[in-house]
Amino acid sequence: MGLTGLFGHLLSRTLRSERTVLASPVAIRDDPDSAHLMGCLINVVPMVLVPRPTADPAAALAAGREAVLTALRYADVPYRDVARVLGPLTASDDPVTNVGVEEFNAPQEPVRVGDVVVKPMPRGHVRLRHDLTLSVARSGASAQLLHPVQNWNVNEIQSLAQNLAELISDTAASVTPEK
Numbered sequence: 001m002g003l004t005g006l007f008g009h010l011l012s013r014t015l016r017s018e019r020t021v022l023a024s025p026v027a028i029r030d031d032p033d034s035a036h037l038m039g040c041l042i043n044v045v046p047m048v049l050v051p052r053p054t055a056d057p058a059a060a061l062a063a064g065r066e067a068v069l070t071a072l073r074y075a076d077v078p079y080r081d082v083a084r085v086l087g088p089l090t091a092s093d094d095p096v097t098n099v100g101v102e103e104f105n106a107p108q109e110p111v112r113v114g115d116v117v118v119k120p121m122p123r124g125h126v127r128l129r130h131d132l133t134l135s136v137a138r139s140g141a142s143a144q145l146l147h148p149v150q151n152w153n154v155n156e157i158q159s160l161a162q163n164l165a166e167l168i169s170d171t172a173a174s175v176t177p178e179k
Contacts, residue, residue: 003143004101005064006057006171007134008049010164011099020049023100024068026075044079047071047101057171100133134164 008020023044049067110119133146145161 001065001068002061002171003064003134003136003168004047004068005049005060005062006167007101007164008064008067009055009057009060010160010167012049014160014163018050020099022047022049022067023079024071025100025102026072043075045071045075046079046082057167057174061171099131102133102135132160 004022004024008022011020012018023046026043026045047067048071049063055063110117112118131147131151134143135146136143143164145157145164147157
């Protein structure tokens with residue numbers, strides 16, 4: 001939640017905007033109609049962040065938490081219905097947002113179940129629906145800015161990544177851990 005807030009804060013500073021809408025995938029695990037299916041179904045939830053570009057990191061953390069908790073209250077509303085209300089659907093692009101944030105807990109190493117070995121697909125082969133996605137492993141060990149190569153200059157992405165890393169570092173240094 002905090003990282004979502006910091007990412008929204010970075011985007012608001014970079015774009016000089018006081019409102020950012022991010023898309024985040026949420027696993028649907030409580031639908032009785034799909035409980036028998038293997039794996040999980042994903043619903044995308046739009047999150048509206050309203051961090052002020054001049055706000056301090058603590059305010060950005062709070063804004064991220066509030067945005068995620070508010071969005072999750074509406075996680076059961078199918079994203080396709082939201083998109084349909086907003087306009088015509090296209091096959092390749094997200095019709096509501098062009099920036100995403102995801103936290104994934106999929107294994108990154110092969111998994112063996114009996115004689116079956118499942119090898120994870122490399123993240124580089126994932127088709128992106130957004131112009132920019134902050135992707136974070138559940139372990140917190142890695143974060144990536146995923147983007148379609150044709151839409152970005154390498155220097156722009158490196159600059160955004162550096163700014164985000166500095167914002168995270170500065171925030172971590174300024175926030176006192178709760179005891």
